[in-house]
Amino acid sequence: MLADTSLKQTPLYDTHLQLKARMVPFGGWQMPVQYEGILAEYAHTRQGVTVFDTCHMGEFLIEGDYRKSGLDRLVTCRLSDLPKGSCRYGLLLNDEGGVLDDLIVYRIGEQQWMIVVNASTMENDARQFQAQLDPSATFHNVSFLTGKLDIQGPLSREVLKPLVAGIEKLEYYTFDYFPVLGERVIISRTGYTGELGYEIYFPWDRTPELWSAIFADPRVAPAGLGVRDVLRLEMGYSLYGHELNETISPLAAGLGKFVDLEKDFIGREALLKQKSDGLKTKLVCFKSNSRRSPRQHHRIFSAEGRQIGEVTSGTFSPAIETGIGMGFVEPDHAKPGQTIFFGQAEAREAAVTCNRPFYSKGSLKT
Amino acid sequence: MEVVEHFYYTKEHEWVSVEDNVATIGITEYAQSALGDITFIELPEIGTEVEQFEQFASVESVKAASDIFSPMSGRVIEVNKKLDGNPGLINRSCFDKGWIAKIELSDPEEKSNLMNAQEYQKFLEGLEG
Structure with missing residues (x-):
């Protein structure tokens, strides 16, 4: 089959082909939808441990005071009380209260932030951030420098222990810097499966080395987008383009708890109106x-x-x-x-x- | 991709094996592989009269649903009851234990509208090229 050259490839593209993955277009990328089969990959994630290539996802680095930078107005979740080293799920809205993207905010320092966004919406998100952030804030789109692997399943902690000293101290929805293969990288205890799991942010070009190091443990199996969708659906997690889009409000999508109506943010007026008019x-x-x-x-x-x-x-x-x-x-x-x-x-x-x-x-x- | 020598095939990737006046019907290796893990099958009712290339069953996999068309005309005389509790049998043994239904043929000459193994193999190569 001829490769579609308009689609982007992650640094693990050749690895997926070697593993005989079935590749599909997803959000502008060529991604593995399955390797052994969805049910086998399902059992492996719920009972053991699997690794997902999530290099296609977007990452932005922002420096600035949460309020003065304008970041607080961009996302629906509360930032004022987000502790350093913690993650928080939130949404990026348009003026009408529709969802431009769902994302996770990482507070790296008092004034340092990482925003993780979906692949298909990344370019549009970056434009919105650049347009809305105060000129005093710095914005770096590091999506194409940053690889990412999701290690998910009840055995994920055990499998990462020899590779990542101190991984066992990481609590749910927190992150820290860890030394991994000579790099100092962010690892968060997050995921999209409902299982114990971690996301490792790694230099793009070296991601295949990280993949190999994790697969040195024979308990690890690869998992594709097919099973990722089954796992997230069983958890009732939203998927952008399905339960969320520019015409759907987070209140209709049942995500009200990720919206802090007490602060100012883009789309707030529209949401308040929906609340008083009824959904x-x-x-x-x-x-x-x-x-x-x-x-x-x-x-x-x-x-x-x-x-x-x-x-x-x-x-x-x-x-x-x-x-x-x-x-x-x-x-x-x-x-x-x-x-x-x-x-x-x-x-x-x-x-x-x-x-x-x-x-x-x-x-x-x- | 595996094909079986004496079977006949449709462009929708069903197979049929004809013995005397009875045809056994299933889906091919290509079809089961494209569908992935099969989780549900709706079998036809015994006694149903079907026309050639008419829909007579449907399958669902974890992420997809697909209709199955009868490769030949006739009356359904037997269905593979094992598939009700174990639809994954089609993935594991699509040409043998994962057969779907048997029909009593009304016109055995309809075989000429189907591909033989060599023709089907060529057809598959065309799809993959």
Whole structure:
């Protein structure tokens, strides 16, 4: 198969080919969707440890006072009380309160920040940051200098111990600098799987060396974007382009707890108006009554057969052995415990609405 | 990619093995590999009359769903019940234990609308090139 030259490649592209990964376009990148198979990679992540190539994601470094720099106005989460060495999930909004991206803020120092963003939105995010930051702040887009590996699974700590002295002290949603293969790099205890896990930020060109060093432990297996989507869906985590986009408000997406309405930020007025007017749609999570799975763009119907919304993500859940999905519906239908139907053109399969996560036995906080 | 010598094939990657007046139907190595881990199959009901190339079953994998079309016309006389509890059998043994249904043929001459193993192999090479 001819390589599509318009797609970017991570430094691990050749490694993926050697491992016979199936490659797909994703957010402008050629990425591995699966290696051995989604179910095998699933079991390996939930029970052992896997590594994901996440070099495609974007990283920005910012220096400046959180308020004077304008950073506080760019993200929805509270920065004033974020301790050094901690991460916080937040959103980048437009003036209408729509989501430009979801991101994680790392507070490196009193006035030093790293922002981690999605691959497909990175260029647009960078423009928004540069346009909105005060000239006194410094902004560096280090996305193409920064490789990243996600090590996820209950054995991830054990596997990293010989490679990263002191890794065991890292608490959930915190980070620190560690010496790894002669480099001093940021490692955070974060991830997108619901399991104990770490993200290692590493010099772009040397990422294959880090990959090899981790794979020296035979317990480690590679995992692709296919299983990443299954794992995040079982946790009820949003995916940009599915549960989030420029026309969806974080309040509708059920992410109100990541929005600090007490501070000033871009999009706040729009969100306050939505709050007083009432939301038109809300995110719903649901479990299929069978092994049949909802898929993106399936329609959602009420018990009476009226269309009430649309599916944004769906998959088969290996944990509960039924189809699971998320979508947006009229607010009354988003409450848990209600029967709904989903299908392509007509209501085909029954499902029950529920709270997230779908899977709560993960090693995330162990 | 594996193909079986005496089977006939469709462009939708179903296979059919004809013995006397009965055809056994399944999906090919190419199809199971493209779908990935199969998690659900909707089997046809016994007694259903199907036309050649008419949809008569559907499969779902973790991340995809796909219709299955009958390679020939006839009446469904048997379905592989083992697939209900174990749809992954199609991934592990698509040409043998993972067969989907058997039909009693109404027109065995319809084989001429299908590809033989050599033709299907060429067809696959065309897809991969």
